[in-house]
Amino acid sequence: MPKLSRSGQCCQTMRCNNTNTSYYHDDGVAFPFRIKDVQPESCGCQGFGLYCDDELGLLLELPYAGNFTVEYILYRSRKIKISDPNDCFPQKLLVLNLTTTPFRRSRSAEYQIYNCSGSDYPVDDSYEEKIDCLSGLDYTVISDKSSLLDGNTKPSCTFVKQVSVPIGYAYFTKSSLSYYSSVYLTWDRCVTCGKKLHFSILFFFLSLSLFIFSLL
Incomplete structure (x- = not known):
């Protein structure tokens, strides 16, 4: 399994250890995307799973068409640029x-x-x-x-x-x-996933507040 560089918890930004991959701008792989076989499904939305390849870097697999190399991801404008590893x-x-x-x-x-x-x-x-x-x-x-x-x-x-x-x-x-040699895809806002993530964060802070209150 390819090595990954990461910081903090498993749901934080991660990236493949491959300097030939141009998606490394600033963000790496973050929600709603996740790296399959490394991060749990709760770290991303369904259909946004990516793979790390030792030679090709970050890959997105689409039905029927197979693997695409991820050039970069623009999270704010919700665009992903992909290319064909077989040219x-x-x-x-x-x-x-x-x-x-x-x-x-x-x-x-x-x-x-x-x-x-x-x-x-x-x-x-x-x-x-x-x-x-x-x-x-x-x-x-x-x-x-x-x-x-x-x-x-x-x-x-x-x-x-x-x-x-x-x-x-x-x-x-x-x-x-x-x-x-490459194309752009976009996606709609992941409302359902966003609600789940928001609830998880809310639950975390609520639990933390109750724990601190119990120490007073």
């Missing part, structure tokens, strides 16, 4: 499904994915791009940002899927899908 984010986007997670897209950019016959399919650079990490010896996978075209309108191509890329800000929308 093929379009592959992650094909299976990314946030419906069963506490995360959502604040804004998104739409792209159409096509599978085209042949490794030398002529790509129109004005609105198409070849996705190298998804293409093979006898087929070319391309993305198209034009919303005017629907599936099966390209010769020798099969429409695969329309993907929504989570982005942090509207003006960060990029013309090519492969330009995205």
Whole structure:
């Protein structure tokens, strides 16, 4: 199990001992997030569990899409920036499904994915791009940002899927899908968890007050 640096109790801010992880800005891992297998479930909200990896640093696992590297977490604005440890984010986007997670897209950019016959399919650079990490010896996978075209309108191509890329800000929308090496997710305020945490703190101070009063 990877070593962790921490201070105080188990529910206080923790971080992985990995200097290659850029989420170390100021905060580390704090509520509503927790580090699984190290901190108890009461230290965070459901769906906010993170992992420490000796080589990759801090990881977030999402259903169907697998592990993502956590670049950093902005607690005040409720944003988490994640990237693909295998450097093929379009592959992650094909299976990314946030419906069963506490995360959502604040804004998104739409792209159409096509599978085209042949490794030398002529790509129109004005609105198409070849996705190298998804293409093979006898087929070319391309993305198209034009919303005017629907599936099966390209010769020798099969429409695969329309993907929504989570982005942090509207003006960060990029013309090519492969330009995205990381994306932003956000989450709503964790009301239920917050009430539980608030009750725990209240109970602690009440117990402390009764203990001090009994000594008087």
